[in-house]
Amino acid sequence: MAVGSTLGRRLPVMADVAKEAGVSHQTVSRVLNDHPNVRSETRTRVLQAIDKLGYRRNLVARALVTKHSRTLGVVSFDTTLYGPASTVYGIEQAARAAGYFVSIVSLKSIDRAGVRDALDYLADQGVDGIVVVAPQRSAACALDDLPLGVPTVAVEGGEAGGVPVVSVDQVEGGRLATEHLLSLGHETVWHVSGPSDWLEAEGRVAGWRAALEQAGREAPRPLAGDWSPRSGYEAGRSLASMRNVTAVFVANDQMALGVLRAFTEQGVRVPERVSVVGFDDIPESEFFSPPLTTIRQDFGAVGRHSIEVLVRQLEGGPQERERLVVPPVFVARASTAWA
Amino acid sequence: MAVGSTLGRRLPVMADVAKEAGVSHQTVSRVLNDHPNVRSETRTRVLQAIDKLGYRRNLVARALVTKHSRTLGVVSFDTTLYGPASTVYGIEQAARAAGYFVSIVSLKSIDRAGVRDALDYLADQGVDGIVVVAPQRSAACALDDLPLGVPTVAVEGGEAGGVPVVSVDQVEGGRLATEHLLSLGHETVWHVSGPSDWLEAEGRVAGWRAALEQAGREAPRPLAGDWSPRSGYEAGRSLASMRNVTAVFVANDQMALGVLRAFTEQGVRVPERVSVVGFDDIPESEFFSPPLTTIRQDFGAVGRHSIEVLVRQLEGGPQERERLVVPPVFVARASTAWA
DNA sequence: CACTTCTTTGTTAACGCTAACAACAGTTGA
DNA sequence: TCAACTGTTGTTAGCGTTAACAAAGAAGTG
Incomplete structure (x- = not known):
């Protein structure tokens, strides 16, 4: 593409290309839009002119009419x-x-x-x-x-x-996480949820509830977080102080990180004393301590x-x-x- | 805003508003563009018409001319x-x-x-x-x-x-990280860098080098990563096996997480045996084990x-x-x- | 009172493109 | 030979907006 004759002047428009190629601007338009009825020799002449002038079509004008x-x-x-x-x-x-x-x-x-x-x-x-x-x-x-x-x-x-x-399918995700924990023999599964007005949070809660119910277990009161690691950390501190907690499903990986951190600080070993499952599978999860079992979303x-x-x-x-x-x-x- | 008379028909244009208000389309344009010379009574009439018809100006047409x-x-x-x-x-x-x-x-x-x-x-x-x-x-x-x-x-x-x-200022960041580690009494500082074609990676390396040089220390050969936690993990495994490593500056927090993970696995305690500094200050860093000292970018x-x-x-x-x-x-x- | 000036409005012409139709050659077929 | 068709190109008229200029009236000035 050359800049050529319009150097320093205004950008070339379709009419300039038409003149250069010795055709009408409409023929240029046809070439640009791949209309069938253009003689191939004409087409190449137009394409050469476009190339020579460095023409680029104005999509704003195009949008106006189309x-x-x-x-x-x-x-x-x-x-x-x-x-x-x-x-x-x-x-x-x-x-x-x-x-x-x-x-x-x-x-x-x-x-x-x-x-x-x-x-x-x-x-x-x-x-x-x-x-x-x-x-x-x-x-x-x-x-x-x-x-x-x-x-x-x-x-x-x-x-x-x-x-x-x-x-x-958030519900399914919540169910998968919970069923996994139940299948490991945990009596029940605690839950750190996302903010209540998030549909995803709600779906995960629903899946968690459904899985517990199906297994005939009591659902503990969920702890509400806001997706941030800090809120997970705070929930984790609460959970660490409760002796009967052995399994936690955390609604996202960032909060799960906070939970892990709180547990580490309180000397609660994961997974020996408490099992933790996250949600999302962020790139970091695999390298948490310990690497996080989680639910991947594509x-x-x-x-x-x-x-x-x-x-x-x-x-x-x-x-x-x-x-x-x-x-x-x-x-x-x-x-x-x-x- | 009402839908009113144009219900089911094409969207109203400026001319429709003009007719409704009993003025020319140009006057409508003037109202819309806050031109000074419009009688305030005319202005309100136009605004009423706009509201009544639910008119919204066509920005594409506007862009074409302006x-x-x-x-x-x-x-x-x-x-x-x-x-x-x-x-x-x-x-x-x-x-x-x-x-x-x-x-x-x-x-x-x-x-x-x-x-x-x-x-x-x-x-x-x-x-x-x-x-x-x-x-x-x-x-x-x-x-x-x-x-x-x-x-x-x-x-x-x-x-x-x-x-x-x-x-x-990546160079300054690299310098800050390295000087911090040197100030803690570390003999030298190792570096896990980002990909070599990234300018940020290069800047951080430069800052690290400069700080070491200024302190009269030998710069070890940096380990190259690709920003991912995994590459940090691999670098971490190499570093863990080297007895003389006591301080590492990692070019981003994600890789630092990988390094921490590798150290944990190999029983290398942070910060007791090795100190680690990251870069970025991602929201997760504060909750790593241990919480990561890092360089924040705004x-x-x-x-x-x-x-x-x-x-x-x-x-x-x-x-x-x-x-x-x-x-x-x-x-x-x-x-x-x-x- | 004529003269300029200012304010408010309207008219016309772009902007650069595509759609619709017109026109012209070159076939084809009866 | 004339009509109808086909492939290719050109002409014209918008798309909905703003810019530039024109015009009409009000107001100020000597």
């Missing part, structure tokens, strides 16, 4: 956390592979108004579709009043207002599926009210042992 | 890692506060071609400016051939081709500054060849002790 920007909007919450970050990454990769740009709004806090603003913001910008990573009840609610006419998919969105949802798959569903809608499909569930995977390591 | 999209592009590498994720988050927050959208391209691998493509991709889309998170030498090189005319800022970009750079500040510099350029400032450096902060915890 009404499609080939941009997807993503609304997420705190992309500093491993889960959201991985999900957004998966979404971005899948979107690009499908030929779409991604415009991201990362919310600091999620109230209904914040999500609404973000959605309006994206709709204004002319995105073709939106993925909302809505792990909280409040965010999921905001999906009830969507910008009209913009196809939307929710990730981890519960029964979000009429839009398709892609999520990891965030990449969630991202890919959400884009698949969205693109299917964009490209003509009907607004199906589908619900895609990605199964979690149990990962055995060294933080759990026989009672 | 040549500004109020969108910034961000090119980053693997936003799953804590550092890049935090930086991008900081950028996004700052950009939104400044009234800009953010379009993100997250590269899987960074070769020069990949970065180039991403830049073209964004330039095509009509972004007003670009932030490149270019922590690798290869990425930084790609800044040499930038899309013409799009203001750009590099984050962690070394001496990137003529564009402003915002970064954390990723949020880096993001904010990069947007500041970029916006200053966009809004008329000259393309200054500036270099903004954010100082790292030493964080003392329990993984270091007197030799």
Whole structure:
């Protein structure tokens, strides 16, 4: 690509290419859009002109007339956390592979108004579709009043207002963790949960409860955390002081780290005296002391599926009210042992 | 905002609002853009019409004529890692506060071609400016051939081709870590470095070397990792088998976790026999066993500054060849002790 | 009172592209 | 020979907005 004749001047437009190639601008457009009826000799002449002038088509002008920007909007919450970050990454990769740009709004806090603003913001910008990573009840609610006419998919969105949802089966994950601990002979399993307004936290609690119930065990009162290692640490200190605790299912790996730390400080040995299971399988978990048994979520798959569903809608499909569930995977390591 | 008369029809445009308010479309435009010369009575009539029709302005059309999209592009590498994720988050927050959208391209691998493509991709889309998170030498090189005319800022970009750079002072960080260990009476300090093509890794090595040299100590051969806990673990196994190692500066916290794990397995006590310092201060570090002494990077500040510099350029400032450096902060915890 | 100036509004022409239709050659077929 | 078709290209008219200029009235000034 050369800069050539337009050096220092304004960027070349389609008309410049047309003149250079001795055709009409419409023929240039046809070449660019792979229309069938262009003589191959004409096509090469146009391509040469494009190359010579260093022409790049103006996608804004294109979007104005086609009404499609080939941009997807993503609304997420705190992309500093491993889960959201991985999900957004998966979404971005899948979107690009499908030929779409991604415009991201990362919310600091999620109230209904914040999500609404973000959605309006994206709709204004002319995105073709939106993925909302809505792990909280409040965010999921905001999906009830969507910008009209913009196809939307929710990730981890519960029964979000009429839009398709892609999520990891949190209930199943909670069940897997709990059943594993029960199968090791533990009388019951304690639980450090995530914040109560998070759907994921709720799902894990439900799975944990279901597994205990099925085994005919009493469910102890869960300890509530906020996903942070510190909150896990505090829960861990409480648990360490209780003699009857032998198994703990912690709702994410970061809090599990805090629990492990508290146990170490209090001289509670893992897994000899207490077994611990986490959730997420962050890259660090394998190197905790001891390496953490956990439930892996395939965030990449969630991202890919959400884009698949969205693109299917964009490209003509009907607004199906589908619900895609990605199964979690149990990962055995060294933080759990026989009672 | 009501949906009103256009229910089920096409979205209302400026002309519809104009007709509703009994003015010309240009007057509507003036109201929307806060032009001074509009009679206040006219203004309220227009605003009422906007509200009644549920009108939202078409930013694509606006961008076509103004040549500004109020969108910034961000090119980053693997936003799953804590550092890049935090930086991008900081950028996004700052950009939104400044009234800009953010379009993100997250590269899987960074070769020069990949970065180039991403830049073209964004330039095509009509972004007003670009932030490149270019922590690798290869990425930084790609800044040499930038899309013409799009203001750009590099984050962690070394001496990137003529564009402003915002970064954390990695050399100073490496120095802080090493000096701390030397001040505790350690004879010398070993180093587990990041990948050699990362500028950050290089800076930390340089700081470590400088501190040792200044103290008149021999620098041992550094062990190379790839930022992952696993590579730290492997380095840790090597170090554990060497009797003369009493202090290790690890180039990031994730690898430090791996080192700690290897030491634990081999019965090497931290900090009693070996002191360990990490880098980054990820949220987990405080809860490692033992809590990790480390160097904190203020990723949020880096993001904010990069947007500041970029916006200053966009809004008329000259393309200054500036270099903004954010100082790292030493964080003392329990993984270091007197030799 | 004529003259300039200011305020408010409207009219017209872009911005760079694609869609729709028109036009023209070169076939083909009756 | 004329009509109908086919493949290729050009012409025109938008998309929805802002910029530039024009115009009309109000207000100030000598």
